[in-house]
Amino acid sequence: MPSTEEPQSSAATKNPRRRNGSADRSNPLVSGDKGGVAGDKVFNGLALAAGVTILLVLAFVAIFLTFNSVGAVYTEEEGLNLGAFFSYAYPLLLGSLMASAIALMIATPVAVGVALYLSHYAPPKLSRTIGYVIDLLAAIPSVVYGAWGMTFLAPALVPLYDVAHEYLDFIPFFAGTPSQTGRTVLTGGIVLSVMIIAIITAVSREIFMQTPKLHEEAALALGATKWEMIRTAVFPFARAGIISGVMLGLGRALGETMAVALVLSVGPLTFSLISSGNSTIPAEIALNFPEAPPGSERQAQLIAIGLVLFLITLVVNMIARWIVSRHKEFSGAN
Amino acid sequence: MTSSTRTAERPSNPSQEPQGSRRNKLAQRPLPPWTWVVVLVASAVVAAALAALFTDFHLGFVFVTTLVLFLVTSYVVTRSRAGRRKANDELCRNLVYTAFILALIPLVSLLWSVTSVGMRGLTEPGFLTSDMMGVSGTTDAESVQEGTSVQGGIVHALVGSLMITLAAAAISVPIGLLTSIYLVEYSRGGPLARAITFFVDVMTGIPSIVAGLFGVAAMSWFLGVLNQAGLISSSRSTMGITAAIALSVLMIPIVVRTTEEMLRVVPNELREASYAMGVRKWRTITKVVLPTAISGIASGVTLALARVFGETAPILVTAGFVVNVNWNLFQGWMTALPVYIYRQFQNPINPSLSEPSYQRAWAAALVLIFVVMMLNLIARIIAKVFAPKTGGR
Amino acid sequence: MSKSIQAIDMNIYYGSFRAVEGVSIDIDSRSVTALIGPSGCGKTTFLRSINRMHEVLPYASVEGQLLLDGDDIYGSGVDPVTVRTMIGMVFQKPNPFPTMSIRENVLAGYKLNGTRLSRSDADSIVERSLSSANLWNEVKDRLDKPGSGLSGGQQQRLCIARTIAVKPDVILMDEPCSALDPISTLAVEDLISELKEEYTVVIVTHNMQQAARVSERTAFFNIAGTGKPGKLIEYAETSTIFNNPSEKSTEDYVSGRFG
Numbered sequence: 001m002p003s004t005e006e007p008q009s010s011a012a013t014k015n016p017r018r019r020n021g022s023a024d025r026s027n028p029l030v031s032g033d034k035g036g037v038a039g040d041k042v043f044n045g046l047a048l049a050a051g052v053t054i055l056l057v058l059a060f061v062a063i064f065l066t067f068n069s070v071g072a073v074y075t076e077e078e079g080l081n082l083g084a085f086f087s088y089a090y091p092l093l094l095g096s097l098m099a100s101a102i103a104l105m106i107a108t109p110v111a112v113g114v115a116l117y118l119s120h121y122a123p124p125k126l127s128r129t130i131g132y133v134i135d136l137l138a139a140i141p142s143v144v145y146g147a148w149g150m151t152f153l154a155p156a157l158v159p160l161y162d163v164a165h166e167y168l169d170f171i172p173f174f175a176g177t178p179s180q181t182g183r184t185v186l187t188g189g190i191v192l193s194v195m196i197i198a199i200i201t202a203v204s205r206e207i208f209m210q211t212p213k214l215h216e217e218a219a220l221a222l223g224a225t226k227w228e229m230i231r232t233a234v235f236p237f238a239r240a241g242i243i244s245g246v247m248l249g250l251g252r253a254l255g256e257t258m259a260v261a262l263v264l265s266v267g268p269l270t271f272s273l274i275s276s277g278n279s280t281i282p283a284e285i286a287l288n289f290p291e292a293p294p295g296s297e298r299q300a301q302l303i304a305i306g307l308v309l310f311l312i313t314l315v316v317n318m319i320a321r322w323i324v325s326r327h328k329e330f331s332g333a334n
Numbered sequence: 335m336t337s338s339t340r341t342a343e344r345p346s347n348p349s350q351e352p353q354g355s356r357r358n359k360l361a362q363r364p365l366p367p368w369t370w371v372v373v374l375v376a377s378a379v380v381a382a383a384l385a386a387l388f389t390d391f392h393l394g395f396v397f398v399t400t401l402v403l404f405l406v407t408s409y410v411v412t413r414s415r416a417g418r419r420k421a422n423d424e425l426c427r428n429l430v431y432t433a434f435i436l437a438l439i440p441l442v443s444l445l446w447s448v449t450s451v452g453m454r455g456l457t458e459p460g461f462l463t464s465d466m467m468g469v470s471g472t473t474d475a476e477s478v479q480e481g482t483s484v485q486g487g488i489v490h491a492l493v494g495s496l497m498i499t500l501a502a503a504a505i506s507v508p509i510g511l512l513t514s515i516y517l518v519e520y521s522r523g524g525p526l527a528r529a530i531t532f533f534v535d536v537m538t539g540i541p542s543i544v545a546g547l548f549g550v551a552a553m554s555w556f557l558g559v560l561n562q563a564g565l566i567s568s569s570r571s572t573m574g575i576t577a578a579i580a581l582s583v584l585m586i587p588i589v590v591r592t593t594e595e596m597l598r599v600v601p602n603e604l605r606e607a608s609y610a611m612g613v614r615k616w617r618t619i620t621k622v623v624l625p626t627a628i629s630g631i632a633s634g635v636t637l638a639l640a641r642v643f644g645e646t647a648p649i650l651v652t653a654g655f656v657v658n659v660n661w662n663l664f665q666g667w668m669t670a671l672p673v674y675i676y677r678q679f680q681n682p683i684n685p686s687l688s689e690p691s692y693q694r695a696w697a698a699a700l701v702l703i704f705v706v707m708m709l710n711l712i713a714r715i716i717a718k719v720f721a722p723k724t725g726g727r
Numbered sequence: 728m729s730k731s732i733q734a735i736d737m738n739i740y741y742g743s744f745r746a747v748e749g750v751s752i753d754i755d756s757r758s759v760t761a762l763i764g765p766s767g768c769g770k771t772t773f774l775r776s777i778n779r780m781h782e783v784l785p786y787a788s789v790e791g792q793l794l795l796d797g798d799d800i801y802g803s804g805v806d807p808v809t810v811r812t813m814i815g816m817v818f819q820k821p822n823p824f825p826t827m828s829i830r831e832n833v834l835a836g837y838k839l840n841g842t843r844l845s846r847s848d849a850d851s852i853v854e855r856s857l858s859s860a861n862l863w864n865e866v867k868d869r870l871d872k873p874g875s876g877l878s879g880g881q882q883q884r885l886c887i888a889r890t891i892a893v894k895p896d897v898i899l900m901d902e903p904c905s906a907l908d909p910i911s912t913l914a915v916e917d918l919i920s921e922l923k924e925e926y927t928v929v930i931v932t933h934n935m936q937q938a939a940r941v942s943e944r945t946a947f948f949n950i951a952g953t954g955k956p957g958k959l960i961e962y963a964e965t966s967t968i969f970n971n972p973s974e975k976s977t978e979d980y981v982s983g984r985f986g
């Protein structure tokens with residue numbers, strides 16, 4: 001019954017889009033412009049290709065790094081030598097973790113405080129302006145932070161390190177000769193903390209703002225002080241969000257290169273925070289890669305620790321995302 | 335700072351004051367506002383004394399000690415006068431304000447130092463118009479010893495940054511844009527879309543130096559293949575385009591995330607209106623959806639540009655550094671502005687007289703911050719001014 | 728210019744959920760047909776299936792036949808895009824394109840498809856469409872202003888002008904007045920009565936007075952309960968539906984006893 005022989009010629013001529021309509025078909029609806037269909041297909045294909053490209057790029061990152069770092073653990077002459085690579089890599093890894101841990105310990109309370117200030121204490125108008133200012137912290141290039149840490153922060157901290165050394169010598173972290181330039185792992189950690197404050201603040205503020213108003217008002221109506229309200233209504237709701245923000249900050253701190261490369265005067269691993277020494281994986285790569293001859297074992301070694309760094313940040317970020325997504329399922333009703 | 339809002343949470347009502355002698359039973363007797371001034375001043379004095387005793391009057395030490403003393407004393411005072419809950423409340427409020435001030439200090443210090451130190455170098459003649467050709471340890475020593483102006487400039491670094499950033503944008507924007515179109519318009523939440531979303535998230539966390547290593551490794555491999563096929567004779571991967579590829583790895587996820595967000599807020603009604611007129615999907619996307627979201631997308635892309643413009647590490651390992659202008663992305667080393675700053679600090683031209691190098695570095699840092707801030711500002715203006723006016727009722 | 732619609736035993740699914748079951752209906756050309764019924768009864772789903780707009784949602788599918796002057800719009804090889812050029816649609820909320828001026832909004836059907844129009848053709852289309860939508864006099868001096876600057880009622884008439892600019896055979900309206908104030912509603916209702924001189928109009932409405940005012944025939948849809956499919960209960964002259972319905976549930980609904 002779709003093939004009734006009613007005259008349909010008017011349909012083909014009256015609309016400019018359908019002037020290519022084939023007259024021999026009984027159903028004029030079938031006579032779409034084939035060019036348009038092709039356009040749809042091409043565009044869909046392009047969009048799909050772009051998405052697949054991203055997956056390929058990420059796969060290539062992993063493949064290339066793995067492939068190029070083989071030279072670090074295996075050579076024709078010496079065969080497999082994991083031990084050498086491990087003894088090269090572990091001080092760098094510990095240095096990275098140390099600097100990031102310091103950064104997190106400083107940045108987390110400050111960032112949560114700032115986020116609370118922006119979401120619950122500051123007047124709304126001021127809060128927006130300050131939000132921009134905090135965003136500026138994130139926008140400043142890392143090399144500038146490094147320069148600032150090296151020229152201004154480090155010398156300013158020298159007297160404090162001296163004091164710490166004098167009175168807190170019994171704690172291993174403050175043992176050893178204090179650096180007279182101030183370019184120590186603690187200074188590096190402080191610079192890193194400034195850099196990650198912005199990201200932790202942004203994530204925490206977002207989640208604080210989403211706290212259900214009803215919960216807050218319920219707490220206040222029971223006679224809670226503002227702090228009790230925050231403790232009982234805001235923090236339980238925001239815990240997962242804060243943790244994931246901290247994890248994102250950790251990923252950033254682990255991968256940060258320039259600030260550490262400039263601030264730290266690198267040296268062998270030491271647990272003293274106030275004497276020079278230590279290095280991190282990204283700083284090691286940045287300081288040595290330009291001089292490493294292409295294709296050499298040294299270059300392979302640097303790429304290999306890059307791969308280690310990649311894997312660690314990958315895990316950290318995936319944990320952060322996982323926490324966020326799990327949290328989303330729970331708070332879906334809100 | 336604390337006294338003005340102190341009574342805000344209290345259930346007292348100031349309008350009942352005219353009742354004169356009868357004391358409002360709901361009102362607590364407040365501490366006089368000057369209490370806090372006294373506590374603050376006292377804390378500062380004690381801190382200064384401690385600082386003089388132990389540290390030759392270190393200002394940072396004074397500041398930190400003052401803060402700690404103030405927090406402790408005000409807690410004790412409130413607790414003795416108004417009770418534990420009130421004291422906890424005030425302590426936490428003070429802590430929140432402290433955190434905020436602590437976060438502002440480095441920002442202010444950094445901006446002030448960059449501006450004050452950088453201005454001197456920026457005003458040297460020829461800083462913005464010359465490169466580093468002919469600048470050597472000798473010329474720097476001369477400028478220090480004879481007080482002549484510091485030679486050398488950043489024009490080659492500006493050219494390098496511009497070329498590399500534009501090339502990175504040329505790679506990332508089409509890929510990022512099309513990917514987000516796929517995610518929002520075509521995928522319908524299938525497994526591929528979920529995989530892409532997940533891995534884009536993963537990509538945002540790639541350390542920039544790792545992206546640089548990837549650029550080197552990928553380009554060496556690619557050139558090696560071409561070389562073996564006899565298409566080219568050299569396989570030196572250090573050049574501008576390698577840096578651009580490395581930066582794309584960092585830029586693509588930013589573009590995808592912001593564009594996706596912008597496309598999702600385009601009202602579905604507009605798409606339906608277009609479909610209902612018999613407009614094909616790809617035309618609907620290019621002529622209705624994208625124009626509606628374009629201001630947000632442009633703003634996001636500008637922010638991404640600002641981000642990669644300030645990246646140092648990936649360019650350092652992929653494009654190297656030179657002293658003269660190089661416009662060619664596909665041949666020879668190239669200096670970017672952040673790498674220039676890094677090199678001037680890390681390897682001063684004259685290692686014994688580093689002042690001229692530092693001066694150039696600070697001036698370059700000022701230019702870098704200026705460019706990045708301008709890009710941020712432009713992004714905000716684009717987002718505000720060019721946003722389509724919806725719902726004018 | 729105007730075409731009839733004939734649905735034969737249509738079932739509409741979202742995934743495995745059957746939203747509408749067994750609808751058979753004949754809609755004459757050059758008439759106004761109202762679809763009424765309680766919320767969720769499938770009347771909007773049915774309306775959107777007439778120009779295959781429901782396919783915009785994922786996993787939607789249809790069984791049965793829907794004939795436009797005898798041609799099955801769900802026949803094999805039929806492109807939904809072609810169907811939609813012949814069957815226009817006006818939505819619940821006015822949705823002029825925010826990036827376009829009033830003039831561009833009217834010409835959107837041509838511009839978006841990349842059809843080139845001469846200046847004089849475009850001018851005559853704009854004037855004719857806006858006049859048919861009773862909007863020409865109100866906007867002729869500000870054709871280059873953004874369409875979103877108009878009032879709600881004007882925006883809705885602009886959307887109608889945009890729909891009739893591409894000369895469809897049928898116009899579908901999905902609660903076109905539910906977001907409008909009473910005066911704008913009156914203007915749009917007047918317009919609907921004029922449109923039936925040239926077009927087949929199918930309108931979904933929650934407002935029974937409106938159905939009584941504008942339509943010649945009315946179809947009553949109902950649903951047995953949540954999770955059950957919507958069904959066409961009764962289809963007759965509007966006066967019959969409102970004054971002398973043959974089904975008990977229709978009478979209950981039109982007399983306001985439920986829904």
